Amino acid sequence: MELETLYALRSPVGLPSHPIVFLVLLVLTWALHILAVYVMLGSTALALCGSVLAGGHWRRLSAAMLETAKVAVSIAIVLGVAPLLFVQVIYDPFWYVSNVLSARWAIGFIGLLLAAYWLLYYRYFRNGRETASHLTLATVLGLFLLCGFIMHGLSSEMLRPELWMRWYAPGGHIDPSGSALHDYNPWRFLYFVGLMVPVTGAWLVGYRGYLERCGERDTAYLDWVTALGKRCMSAGGLFSLLIYVSWMSTLPASAGGFAASAGSLIAVVATLALAAGPLVCRAGSGYYRPMLAAGVAILLIAASREALRLKILGGGFGYDILTYPVHFDTYSTLLFFITFAVLGGSTVAFSIALSWEAGKAQGIYTASPRIARLGNASLVALAVWLAQYFLFGFLTMIG
Amino acid sequence: MEIPGLYPTWYEPLLGSGWVLGIIAVIHVLASHTSVGAALVSTWLATVAVRQNRPELLDYVRRYGVFLLVFSYVLGSITGPGIWFSATVASPRGLSALIHSYVWWWATEWVFFLIEVIGIYLLVYLAGRVDSRSYLQVAWIFGVASWATMLIIVGILSFMLWPGQESWFTEGGSLAGFFGPYTVAQILTRTCFMVMAAALAGNLIASGIEEPRFRREMTRTLARVGMTAAILGSLFFQWGLATLPESAQLLLKTRLPGYFVPTLWAILAGIVAYFAALLAQPDWLKPSLAAAMMVALLIFGIWPEERARESMRKPFVAGQFVYANQIIARDVPALGVRSELQLLAEQGILKSHPFIPDPLRRVNPGNQLEAGQALALVYCSNCHGLGETGPRPMTRMLAGNRNADEIERLIKGALVTGNMINMPRIPLTDEEARALALFLAGLPLWQAVGP
Ligand code: HEM
Numbered sequence A: 001m002e003l004e005t006l007y008a009l010r011s012p013v014g015l016p017s018h019p020i021v022f023l024v025l026l027v028l029t030w031a032l033h034i035l036a037v038y039v040m041l042g043s044t045a046l047a048l049c050g051s052v053l054a055g056g057h058w059r060r061l062s063a064a065m066l067e068t069a070k071v072a073v074s075i076a077i078v079l080g081v082a083p084l085l086f087v088q089v090i091y092d093p094f095w096y097v098s099n100v101l102s103a104r105w106a107i108g109f110i111g112l113l114l115a116a117y118w119l120l121y122y123r124y125f126r127n128g129r130e131t132a133s134h135l136t137l138a139t140v141l142g143l144f145l146l147c148g149f150i151m152h153g154l155s156s157e158m159l160r161p162e163l164w165m166r167w168y169a170p171g172g173h174i175d176p177s178g179s180a181l182h183d184y185n186p187w188r189f190l191y192f193v194g195l196m197v198p199v200t201g202a203w204l205v206g207y208r209g210y211l212e213r214c215g216e217r218d219t220a221y222l223d224w225v226t227a228l229g230k231r232c233m234s235a236g237g238l239f240s241l242l243i244y245v246s247w248m249s250t251l252p253a254s255a256g257g258f259a260a261s262a263g264s265l266i267a268v269v270a271t272l273a274l275a276a277g278p279l280v281c282r283a284g285s286g287y288y289r290p291m292l293a294a295g296v297a298i299l300l301i302a303a304s305r306e307a308l309r310l311k312i313l314g315g316g317f318g319y320d321i322l323t324y325p326v327h328f329d330t331y332s333t334l335l336f337f338i339t340f341a342v343l344g345g346s347t348v349a350f351s352i353a354l355s356w357e358a359g360k361a362q363g364i365y366t367a368s369p370r371i372a373r374l375g376n377a378s379l380v381a382l383a384v385w386l387a388q389y390f391l392f393g394f395l396t397m398i399g
Numbered sequence B: 001m002e003i004p005g006l007y008p009t010w011y012e013p014l015l016g017s018g019w020v021l022g023i024i025a026v027i028h029v030l031a032s033h034t035s036v037g038a039a040l041v042s043t044w045l046a047t048v049a050v051r052q053n054r055p056e057l058l059d060y061v062r063r064y065g066v067f068l069l070v071f072s073y074v075l076g077s078i079t080g081p082g083i084w085f086s087a088t089v090a091s092p093r094g095l096s097a098l099i100h101s102y103v104w105w106w107a108t109e110w111v112f113f114l115i116e117v118i119g120i121y122l123l124v125y126l127a128g129r130v131d132s133r134s135y136l137q138v139a140w141i142f143g144v145a146s147w148a149t150m151l152i153i154v155g156i157l158s159f160m161l162w163p164g165q166e167s168w169f170t171e172g173g174s175l176a177g178f179f180g181p182y183t184v185a186q187i188l189t190r191t192c193f194m195v196m197a198a199a200l201a202g203n204l205i206a207s208g209i210e211e212p213r214f215r216r217e218m219t220r221t222l223a224r225v226g227m228t229a230a231i232l233g234s235l236f237f238q239w240g241l242a243t244l245p246e247s248a249q250l251l252l253k254t255r256l257p258g259y260f261v262p263t264l265w266a267i268l269a270g271i272v273a274y275f276a277a278l279l280a281q282p283d284w285l286k287p288s289l290a291a292a293m294m295v296a297l298l299i300f301g302i303w304p305e306e307r308a309r310e311s312m313r314k315p316f317v318a319g320q321f322v323y324a325n326q327i328i329a330r331d332v333p334a335l336g337v338r339s340e341l342q343l344l345a346e347q348g349i350l351k352s353h354p355f356i357p358d359p360l361r362r363v364n365p366g367n368q369l370e371a372g373q374a375l376a377l378v379y380c381s382n383c384h385g386l387g388e389t390g391p392r393p394m395t396r397m398l399a400g401n402r403n404a405d406e407i408e409r410l411i412k413g414a415l416v417t418g419n420m421i422n423m424p425r426i427p428l429t430d431e432e433a434r435a436l437a438l439f440l441a442g443l444p445l446w447q448a449v450g451p
Helices: A003-008 A019-053 A056-090 A094-102 A103-125 A133-157 A161-170 A186-194 A196-215 A218-247 A262-275 A286-314 A330-360 A370-398 B017-051 B055-090 B092-125 B132-160 B167-173 B174-178 B182-206 B212-243 B248-255 B260-280 B287-313 B339-346 B366-380 B404-414 B429-441 B443-449
Strands: B317-319
Touching: A019 A056, A019 A196, A019 A286, A056 A094, A056 A103, A056 A186, A056 A196, A056 A218, A056 A262, A056 B055, A056 B092, A094 A103, A094 A330, A094 B055, A094 B092, A103 A133, A103 B017, A103 B055, A133 A186, A161 B055, A161 B174, A161 B317, A186 A218, A196 A262, A196 A286, A218 A262, A218 A286, A262 A286, A330 A370, A330 B092, A330 B132, A330 B174, A370 B055, A370 B174, A370 B182, B017 B055, B017 B092, B017 B132, B017 B287, B055 B092, B055 B132, B055 B212, B092 B132, B092 B174, B092 B317, B132 B174, B132 B182, B167 B174, B174 B404, B182 B212, B182 B287, B212 B260, B260 B287, B260 B339, B287 B366, B366 B429, B366 B443, B429 B443
Parallel strands: none
Antiparallel strands: none
16 A cells, blocks of 8 residues: 555544544553453363362362453453554554455454353353353353454554455455455464463462452461462563564564564563563562552553554554544543543542442441541532533533 | 555454444344433433332333343443444444544543433432432433433434534534434434334333222223324424435435335334324233334334435445545545545545455456456445345346456446446546456356355
């Protein structure tokens, strides 16, 4: 594709804010998405291991991880919606083409994810009452991975504008079936999926900290979980680094020189930091530190992933995302940021604080004055939000 | 040469891309409306349960919550992005126009959606585990956030059909596209519909209550709520129709399929009768009956409504400026958007579409049929199956006519000039019209050998 065509594919409507704003949000929300995906994949994998090994500690861990997986899927999906929105805003010429060229996969993704999710619930409600439970869990994990692979394929195809026509009209004859997933890189996929090992390791160490807080007495189990988590972190992190190197050696020519750039160095350092996670672990609330470190590392990896895309599209094809035309829309820009920061901030803080404390308490938990105030603040924010919605609606209608 | 920003085309011969999108959308509408309605009903029931200290009612709220979590949230949260994915592949530029105009509104909806998903977990897991004030806060945050998601999507959907204020075209601004004369009526109608769907779903759970007295009480309560919502909803719907400008009223009359209005009334009557029967005889309620009513609503209620909306906005797919076949057909001066019809009439789409393979750029005797197929794919396949299957299959459209000259005359007389209601103007050049006519004339055969 010519550069001129890539620009022509942009929406003529333009953007309601500067492209850089969307780029930052894309990286940020994708990091959150993939973090939840890692916990989801890791807990499913551990639940599977546990149900295969079936002995002592594994049995207990397996049940706990099944609970985690169930919640993590829904969080991963919700958090996936935001990057899905932002990626089409600034990368529409690329994202839409890759989706159309693999349309059946993009649609199939929905069915596969639905099947995986329901199968997980099925397994959950029948916990212990089923003989072929390994098979169910293995299927769930396989389906999740397949969903991830489709995402990976779509993200890869968008970076190969030079091959689009060859995929769409092989030999000069149009094939509109959208039946092939045209591009993938096993190393890239393995890297972005394999990071679940160190992240889940950090999650396990945090899980230990939480159990301890709740007054868990079985120290043998606690120590076993911690050791397992630390092993996952260091071994998984180092292994990921190896995969990263292999991936970098297979980048297409359009990525010219990315492997040795600062953007790539960030990913190397962040991956190493994951491997070094056990070093920051301390007793007490220090058990949560590895997870915090993992969050930061994944954010850096997300930034590096974006740097690669910018390098390929900008360096390889001369496409400049900063030249996207902007028709600034004041109202909706403010609406989002204020809703996100004030309303989202207070309600999510309230929800997390309340469930956290209630989880630790024995019997009925009575909210502390601070949490109660947070709850009230959230309700007030919601009321104000509704009021402004109808106010602006009214003003628009009479204006 | 100027390049129109057209994408490749995805073609699904059996259902057509539009129906794939339609099916996912209908499932999503049922799931998401049930979820929001259920959030409102749960908030109310939880409030009653806490105020009157009734543990069995709280337990009902929790069980209802689990059902919602497994059924509507899973379905709703996956089919939601599913609509984006299917709209992306069926109508990339239509979706793109909506996304680029309303990205911040959608992002705001996402914040509410996040709160909603966390809220349903809390409602289920914290029932009976926190003090009553906190539980009420959880319930109300959940209820209001759910309703807010609907407030946002209502405006985006009505923009898709018709930008709220005419001034949007000349002055822009997302508010002007969002709020229109129909907005309030639509919010009320949808809210009622949501509560009605939630009452149907709630009955499914109520039918599983062991204790007969409580089961009858819940069944009756939900029947009362559902019946009120159904009746109010239809009044609001009528009011909404009355708020439409005269031109849109006329459009409704000419475009809606004849069965639409009678079907709507029949559904309403059926649902009211169902709830009335339960009020009189709550013991009639069985899980199978409750489930059957949900399915009936899906098939008879939402499907025609979605189809009607689709035909209402024909030939446009978004904001009255993007055609269903992805061509931009109207200037939007506020955004600098320009109609592409002139450009395509002058240059021809085969020459200017970025995704036409080079051998088809020029029509010649050797590639006429294939060029015709490419034209049909680009210009027609969004609304017509290119053979005997799919929506409005092309073979049936031509009433069996296989005479290329006559088809060419029809194309030039009606399509190129834009003289067919419900159909976009198709700015073909002469050689393109010839190629398309030859392709259409050879259809069944071509379908057998083509892709
Ligand atoms: C089973 C569930 C899922 C898994 C395992 C998964 C995994 C992944 C992976 C591995 C990537 C990175 C691909 C790459 O860069 O090579 C990715 C990207 C992405 N995923 Fe997911 N995902 C899942 C569900 C979802 C859902 C439900 C959504 C949307 C609602 C979503 C939205 C995205 C988006 C928007 C991207 C980034 C696209 C880009 O920036 O190019 N994912 N996902």
